[in-house]
Amino acid sequence: MKEPERPKVLRCNGCNEYEQRTVSFLQEQGVKDRKAIAVVLGNIYQESTFIPNICEGGQRMPYQSCRRGGYGLIQFTSQDRYDGLGSHARRIGKDPSTLDAQLSYIVTEPQWKEIEPDLKTPGRSVESYMRSTYRWIGWGIHGARTSFAYDYLKRLEEVPAEIPALPPVIEAPTEASPS
Numbered sequence: 001m002k003e004p005e006r007p008k009v010l011r012c013n014g015c016n017e018y019e020q021r022t023v024s025f026l027q028e029q030g031v032k033d034r035k036a037i038a039v040v041l042g043n044i045y046q047e048s049t050f051i052p053n054i055c056e057g058g059q060r061m062p063y064q065s066c067r068r069g070g071y072g073l074i075q076f077t078s079q080d081r082y083d084g085l086g087s088h089a090r091r092i093g094k095d096p097s098t099l100d101a102q103l104s105y106i107v108t109e110p111q112w113k114e115i116e117p118d119l120k121t122p123g124r125s126v127e128s129y130m131r132s133t134y135r136w137i138g139w140g141i142h143g144a145r146t147s148f149a150y151d152y153l154k155r156l157e158e159v160p161a162e163i164p165a166l167p168p169v170i171e172a173p174t175e176a177s178p179s
Contacts, residue, residue, distance in 0.1 A: 006160040010037060013155045018050040018099050023156070025103045026119075033122040034156045035149075039129040040119070042149030043137055047075045053097040063089075063096040073102045074137050084109065111136045126150065 010032075012023050019041060026037050047070070048054050055061050056069025056077070063071060063086060070077035076085050088105040089096035096102070106112055118124070118132040126149050139145070 008158040009161045010034060010156045011159045012041070012152065013157060015152075015155060016050065018052070019045075019152075021099060022050070022103060029107055029116075031116075031119045033119070033124070033129075034153060034158075035124065035126050036119045036122075036129050038153035038156055039126055039133055039149045041152040042130075042145045042147075043133050043139075044073050045148045045152075046139070046143045046145035047137065048073045050099075052099045052102050072097075073099070074106065081109065081111075109136075111138075126153065 009027055010023055012020050015023070022041060022044065023037055026040060031037055031040070044050060050073065051060060052072050053060050053062065055066035055071050056075055059066075069075070071082060072085065076082045085096050085102065085105050088108060089101040092101065092104060094101035094104070096105075107116070115132040115136045119129065126146065130146055130149065
C-alpha cells in the first residue's frame with residue numbers, strides 16, 4: 001500500500017533562524033504562496049535585515065531606548081505603530097525587542113489586515129505582492145526590497161511537512177509498586 005503524500009511546507013535554503021521562523025510563521029497565518037512569502041521577507045530584510053532590536057540608523061538597542069525613527073523588523077516609525085508594538089508585547093507577556101513579539105504584533109495591525117487577503121491569494125506576481133506590501137509598510141525608499149524578494153524566491157522550496165513525533169508509550173507497571 002502506498003503511503004499517503006505528506007503536506008508540503010516552504011523551507012528557506014541558506015536562511016538564518018529568524019528568516020526561517022518568519023517563513024513558518026507566515027505559513028501558520030495562512031500565507032502559502034512562495035512569491036507572497038518572498039516579498040514579505042524581502043521587505044523585512046530591506047527594513048531591518050531581520051534584526052528585531054534595531055533602531056533606525058542601525059543601532060541595536062532595547063525597544064524603550066529607541067526614541068527617534070523606526071524600530072524593529074519593519075521599522076515601526078509612526079508613534080501609533082511604535083506604541084502599539086509596546087502595548088501588544090505587554091499584553092502577550094513578551095519583550096517588544098524580540099522576533100516573536102514583533103511577528104505577533106504585525107499580523108494584528110490594521111495595515112496588515114488590509115493586505116492580508118492579497119497575501120493569501122496565490123498566483124500573483126512579485127510586483128503585485130510588492131504593491132500590496134507598500135500599503136503595509138509605506139516605505140519612503142524602495143531600495144533593493146524587490147531584488148531581495150527575488151533572492152528569497154530562489155531559496156524557498158517546498159518540502160514535506162515534518163510529522164510530529166508521537167510521545168513515547170508509557171507502559172503500566174506489571175507489579176505493584178513498592179510503598
